[in-house]
Amino acid sequence: xxxxxxxLKKEIFSLFESEAKRLGCQYTVEDIENSISQSKGIGDxxxxxxxxxxxxxxxxxxxxxxxxxxxIKAPELVKSITADNGFVNFHLKRERxxxxxIEYVLKRGYEDSASSVGGRSRVVVEYVSVNPVHxxxxxxxxxxxxxxxxxxxxxxxxxxxxxxxxxxxxxxxxAEALWGLMNLKRLGVSIDPTKKFDHMLGEIYxxxxxxxxxxxxxxEEIRKTNRLMENDETAERKTLEGSxxxxxxxxxRETASSFGIYQDIIVRESDIIHFKLFDKAIEQLKAKGxxxxxxxGKYSGCIAMDxxxxxSAGTLTGLxxxxxxxxxxxxxxxxxxxxxxxxxxxxxxxxxxVLFSTLxxxxxxxxxLYISGKGGKEMGFGGADVAISVIDSQQNFEQQVVKGAIEAxxxxxxxxxxxxxxxxxxLEGSKLSGRKGTWIGYTAxxxxxxxxxxxLKLISQHEGLGEDEKEQIAKAVGIAAIKFTFLKxxxxxxxxxxxxxxxxxxxxxxxxxxxxxxxxxxxxxxxGIRAFDxxxxxxxxxxxxxxxxKLLALYGEIVEKACRECRPNIIADYLIDLSTSFSxxxxxxxxxxxxxxxxxxxxxxxxxxxxxxxRSLALLGIDSIEKM
RNA sequence: GGGCCCAUAGCUCAGCUUGGAUAGAGCGACAGCCUUCUAUAUUGAAAAAGAAGAUAGCUGAAGGUCGCGGGUUCAAAUCCCGCUGGGCCCGCCA
Numbered sequence: 001x002x003x004x005x006x007x008l009k010k011e012i013f014s015l016f017e018s019e020a021k022r023l024g025c026q027y028t029v030e031d032i033e034n035s036i037s038q039s040k041g042i043g044d045x046x047x048x049x050x051x052x053x054x055x056x057x058x059x060x061x062x063x064x065x066x067x068x069x070x071x072i073k074a075p076e077l078v079k080s081i082t083a084d085n086g087f088v089n090f091h092l093k094r095e096r097x098x099x100x101x102i103e104y105v106l107k108r109g110y111e112d113s114a115s116s117v118g119g120r121s122r123v124v125v126e127y128v129s130v131n132p133v134h135x136x137x138x139x140x141x142x143x144x145x146x147x148x149x150x151x152x153x154x155x156x157x158x159x160x161x162x163x164x165x166x167x168x169x170x171x172x173x174x175a176e177a178l179w180g181l182m183n184l185k186r187l188g189v190s191i192d193p194t195k196k197f198d199h200m201l202g203e204i205y206x207x208x209x210x211x212x213x214x215x216x217x218x219x220e221e222i223r224k225t226n227r228l229m230e231n232d233e234t235a236e237r238k239t240l241e242g243s244x245x246x247x248x249x250x251x252x253r254e255t256a257s258s259f260g261i262y263q264d265i266i267v268r269e270s271d272i273i274h275f276k277l278f279d280k281a282i283e284q285l286k287a288k289g290x291x292x293x294x295x296x297g298k299y300s301g302c303i304a305m306d307x308x309x310x311x312s313a314g315t316l317t318g319l320x321x322x323x324x325x326x327x328x329x330x331x332x333x334x335x336x337x338x339x340x341x342x343x344x345x346x347x348x349x350x351x352x353x354v355l356f357s358t359l360x361x362x363x364x365x366x367x368x369l370y371i372s373g374k375g376g377k378e379m380g381f382g383g384a385d386v387a388i389s390v391i392d393s394q395q396n397f398e399q400q401v402v403k404g405a406i407e408a409x410x411x412x413x414x415x416x417x418x419x420x421x422x423x424x425x426x427l428e429g430s431k432l433s434g435r436k437g438t439w440i441g442y443t444a445x446x447x448x449x450x451x452x453x454x455x456l457k458l459i460s461q462h463e464g465l466g467e468d469e470k471e472q473i474a475k476a477v478g479i480a481a482i483k484f485t486f487l488k489x490x491x492x493x494x495x496x497x498x499x500x501x502x503x504x505x506x507x508x509x510x511x512x513x514x515x516x517x518x519x520x521x522x523x524x525x526x527x528g529i530r531a532f533d534x535x536x537x538x539x540x541x542x543x544x545x546x547x548x549x550k551l552l553a554l555y556g557e558i559v560e561k562a563c564r565e566c567r568p569n570i571i572a573d574y575l576i577d578l579s580t581s582f583s584x585x586x587x588x589x590x591x592x593x594x595x596x597x598x599x600x601x602x603x604x605x606x607x608x609x610x611x612x613x614x615r616s617l618a619l620l621g622i623d624s625i626e627k628m
Numbered sequence: 629g630g631g632c633c634c635a636u637a638g639c640u641c642a643g644c645u646u647g648g649a650u651a652g653a654g655c656g657a658c659a660g661c662c663u664u665c666u667a668u669a670u671u672g673a674a675a676a677a678g679a680a681g682a683u684a685g686c687u688g689a690a691g692g693u694c695g696c697g698g699g700u701u702c703a704a705a706u707c708c709c710g711c712u713g714g715g716c717c718c719g720c721c722a
Binding site: 030033034035037039040041042046048051054055060061084085086087131168170171172173174269298299301302304307319320321325326327328329330332334335336338392393394395396397398400421423424426458459477488489490492493494496498501504505506507508509511512514515519564565569570572573576577580583584586587628 | 654687
């Protein structure tokens, strides 16, 4: 059952469709669909359809609008239709539209999903994927929040979502951190058991990088470490697995969970090799002529792709060099090759034979966390329909290469690969660098602690709250402030990090939305009503209430748009609109002073509002709180 | 040489895919809603005025060559072309 607003739009659509036929006017579905929206001017729902028709049949738009208005019969929920300045405007039967929308929200709508566009198809969202050598800093946090929120949005649209984290456990940075960990004395570092492991490892990693600058011999040792750690039986391997990676993951998951972020699977880069994904990928690429072994010239001995022949988008043209190496002349695969193989697995172009075992049996969201590795079992995580990677825009080129290779391989086009490219977070005057250690003092953990203490300061003035309660509220509010600030900004916009901006509780902020939720909850609590058996009726819906109702009606459309465009900031904007609109309603209608069924009706609107606001907040990973 | 992204109010940003009616928020600054204080004139009170304060809320008003120049269109912040400024990228690194 669709929402009343959606049904109405469909009715209007078919009215226009028959008008087009009557006028003898060629049209496309998009022509009509895109013309209909909530009105910014006269009426409630508006259409610019007359302009489009007029153009095609060579008449004045005002005349066409007037003629359309004269011919069409108003749908059930429409009181009147007018033609104004060439627009066709629908004026709703406020009371019926309002009551039906509230009823829809309360009884049926938005229960599990905003829409069913996903049709249960599978989407794997890759996010965070931090090198396991330092803690999350505010830049990684942006990635994590976008990925988490996007996953929620996809889920709300009826997709089955796998939240996935790619772990770079091979390669030089891992070797550097490992070398540092195995040479603490030379670095002059001692283990501080009270410190979180990721923070400690990060500092070791920074120190290792500093000492490379002064002692050139160290780099040679690190290269050796790198080679040794890839062999199963070495001490390096054992330390890497036992003392570094798993300790790191423990610490990292602690950070993730403190932000309410829970993923489903961790895939280790080393397993791309172990489970032969890489071999199969190269085999297929070679078989289809996408990659080949170069036997002469500067790439002699390498397996490589010629980008000139695969680039569907214009981004792979005009390169300084069109050859993209996948396998080095020493026989080892590079990052791009592994990423292509990995995506082939994600999308089922390589059949599912990666094994997984349980890392965390039950996370706080109630679901387990699995990690790839030998000794696990097959879990069927591969073979998704859509693969989305949340990766910063510096890797655009690399992602284009992966996309190009996948599209060249998979001509059927039933599989989709998307790169959600977001801009990086910088500090004022400097960049965040894992290697240089500019992140120190700007970790996700630091940010959360600061947020909690600022929120606590504000809350501490409130009387009638217990200490535990204050702590809990402070945490929820602090997290809301952080998440909202990061998510309300479009992904393609660079963020210059500032404590005050990240932790604002004023204005367009997460806490403002939570506050509005709490206000609604207080009204409901004071009313003593828990639910409605039958929805009450009302004689006249005031303007302020109607504005809010029209916003509630948009929920499904908004979520779908955020999903289609991979832009959580659309939800953030909607949240602000909702909250502001509720505040206007709340200030203008003294709900609890009303009587009888009118009072109940307004209360039912508060219930509906609270439900939609709560769901929208949840899409950004923000908790609704009853009191603050 | 080429590709991608950004440019909208003093600041931070929505809006741009799908062209449509008067380009929207927040912050800041301004005026109020709330609190307190202030007159050696006979006393008290109120109003008004002034000062200070608080402020997760509200109201009002102010603030714009939508980077620049062309083009398409009945209609351009939105689409196309060309510029300017800023960021990122084009490795047998990851």
